[in-house]
Amino acid sequence: MDKLENIGRLARSSSRILEKASSENKNKALVAAASLLEEKNAIILNANQLDIESAKNMGIQGAMLERLELSDYKIQLMADGLRSLSKLDDPIGKISWLKTQPNGLKIGQKRVPLGVIGMIYESRPNVTVDVFGLCLKTSNSVILRGGKEAIESNKAIVSILKEALKNSDLPSDVLQLIEDTSRESAFALMRLNKYLDVLIPRGGNALIQSVIENSTVPVIETGVGNCHIYVDENADQEMAISILINAKTQRPGVCNAAESLLIHESIAHEFLPKVGKKLNEHKVEIRGDTLVCQILPFAKKAKDEDWGQEYLDLIISVKIVRSIDDAILHINQYGTRHSEAIITNDNDHAQKFLEEIDAAAVYVNASTRFTDGYEFGFGAEMGISTQKLHARGPMGLKELTTIKYIIYGKGQIRL
Amino acid sequence: MDKLENIGRLARSSSRILEKASSENKNKALVAAASLLEEKNAIILNANQLDIESAKNMGIQGAMLERLELSDYKIQLMADGLRSLSKLDDPIGKISWLKTQPNGLKIGQKRVPLGVIGMIYESRPNVTVDVFGLCLKTSNSVILRGGKEAIESNKAIVSILKEALKNSDLPSDVLQLIEDTSRESAFALMRLNKYLDVLIPRGGNALIQSVIENSTVPVIETGVGNCHIYVDENADQEMAISILINAKTQRPGVCNAAESLLIHESIAHEFLPKVGKKLNEHKVEIRGDTLVCQILPFAKKAKDEDWGQEYLDLIISVKIVRSIDDAILHINQYGTRHSEAIITNDNDHAQKFLEEIDAAAVYVNASTRFTDGYEFGFGAEMGISTQKLHARGPMGLKELTTIKYIIYGKGQIRL
DSSP: OHHHHHHHHHHHHHHHHHTTSOHHHHHHHHHHHHHHHHHTHHHHHHHHHHHHHHHHHTTOOHHHHHHHOOOHHHHHHHHHHHHHHHHSOOOTTOEEEEEEOTTSOEEEEEEEEOSEEEEEEOSOTHHHHHHHHHHHHTTOEEEEEOOGGGHHHHHHHHHHHHHHHHHTTSOGGGEEEOOOOSHHHHHHHTTOTTTOSEEEEESOHHHHHHHHHHOOSOBOOBOOOOEEEEEOTTOOHHHHHHHHHHHHHSSTTSTTSEEEEEEEHHHHHHHHHHHHHHHHHTTOEEEEOHHHHHHOTTOEEOOGGGGGOOOOSSEEEEEEESSHHHHHHHHHHHOOSSEEEEEOSOHHHHHHHHHHOOSSEEEEEEOGGGOSTTTTTOSOOSOEEOSSSSOOEEOOSGGGEEEEEEEEEEEEOOO | OHHHHHHHHHHHHHHHHHTTSOHHHHHHHHHHHHHHHHHTHHHHHHHHHHHHHHHHHTTOOHHHHHHHOOOHHHHHHHHHHHHHHHHSOOOTTOEEEEEEOTTSOEEEEEEEEOSEEEEEEOSOTHHHHHHHHHHHHTTOEEEEEOOGGGHHHHHHHHHHHHHHHHHTTSOGGGEEEOOOOSHHHHHHHTTOTTTOSEEEEESOHHHHHHHHHHOOSOBOOBOOOOEEEEEOTTOOHHHHHHHHHHHHHSSTTSTTSEEEEEEEHHHHHHHHHHHHHHHHHTTOEEEEOHHHHHHOTTOEEOOGGGGGOOOOSSEEEEEEESSHHHHHHHHHHHOOSSEEEEEOSOHHHHHHHHHHOOSSEEEEEEOGGGOSTTTTTOSOOSOEEOSSSSOOEEOOSGGGEEEEEEEEEEEEOOO
């Protein structure tokens, strides 16, 4: 992969230049890129049409085709995203602390870019623009490896973004697209340790697992969410139904949607028929344990593997638990450490749940759908980390940076 | 590896209990462990003697044998280390921020343990105690996989530490030692994603590279340091010599020791004979470029691979550069992103070096030997990270933790 080696080298060397760019310069480039995307939207839509046709020929349809398809409106949203990024605070260069040691050494901690970020992702071409914007804002070079189904759209978008970089006197090499969409190119990227500081996969579980298995570059694991709603014995049941229906049905295909409902046994006979009726109205298939199936005749019997499933569809697993401890044990065993919620009016139970659940975001009396960089007030989002190293939960700008220690001496030596 | 699966399960389940332990309880356990190590030092020394004998039979000698060998004094140092940890601030449970969103959701960020930390390391049995203390203080379970040359010492130490945990009403399962020291056990640990949150290798370059190559568990890369001292054209030359001799010779076997000297060409003819004489006095072998060999007749000719070497020995590579830009380019190409120093009286050059060098710690007019958790005032150290994700530079207590978002609602759903 000589070509990839070259892409890596260009990304690395241009990242040294980008690191020195002023916030003003970067923000101007973001706004320029937004305008150029709008101006040249016909080019993007034409390229996207080629992808759509190939996709249809390959038999792709439904949600996947929708994710791939662009429109004037979607291009407008991408451009707006870049403009809002330009208004956010730039984390790069900030000195978090500077202290003088007893020996007179002044030691400071400074925020710096990660350097070169790799991204492997599927279908949605808007990710190309989002990731470009987040990386430019944080002075990182980025190497993109999108899916083959979106290659024409990605090529058109990247070419426009590179033009905007040039027009703004920034090196266009900070944005690299791998046009080879073979499996081999993805595997080669996973081993490009010499030039990559981090690799972020965004997509389905299979893609993410493959990156974890094969990458020697440090990875930030994102996205898989088997999120639970636990309805405690003294929950406000109307609130519980409203939250569950929102978490399950508002956008069933996203990672912070609920996939499993746990109910305290003392309220099962009262609560299940009510929530079952509502789920039915929303065409949600219920896969329940034995007791659930006894109470709800229309429920299907859950298999063992249902408890670990991220359906991303109008399906939910439902289980009766004997206590909050049982609920916590079940969630810590089957959850993916993404987002988990308890519905309760008992403060001690709320506190216990918050403390003992091992997940990026733990909720009391709210929908898991709020796990999102914008909803959390970060102004941007690179994905949702489900690992514990470096970043956990929604990743904003700060998560795309690292620190460096700077030390000022007057000839100090170690004794 | 059914046994390892069991070790993982025990470490994970006990970590849930440890997470709820009070700071007071953990600190008492640290002090109790310190006393028990002192009380039972004969048991440790006897076990260590077995390791020493096997090591001698295997032909191990010199620095490696020294690292393996324990003494009353070394056990005292380990115990003192645990006592000082007990006096440090506990990061766990701190709420860094809590804010109310426009929709009334209260979102907070809380500091929590990583969970289960894996550690693969070589020879030095004091690492066993240090890592136990750091993990206990931060409420993490730890799975240790030490080298086979130290196995008897490690077993004796771990058994005493587990006794101290029990005496302090903490689960002794939070400390796990893998007694199987085969290569297979190390590889199995590298793939124990189900139970491990992070894996930290400590040891030589070969060990660290093997972990990076083979681990699917997130890794924090530590330790390899090809550190440079760049002597600028207007440096205080006496200071430069003092810093270089300290960085090269005070402890040549450690990762923050200097391995390479870069000199601005305008001072080469004046400075090189002076520094060469001093290096000679300290029995440091010089491997120089062509010009260096012309000026210093006793210097050996450096090969290409010398520029990337971490000698960990009384050897130094020396190169003449034409400018500070050349020096920065060379360091960013051959350095390992550990610690780099410039010696200069020119503020602009100092600033340029601090900004453009890509390393965990960048020094102006001080020895690279200061890159250390204690010297930086962190009160503890888990190793020195040379990667950019999660932790960079000396890792203290905070680097052994992560965050969790806690969200309080009143029935909010996403619109």
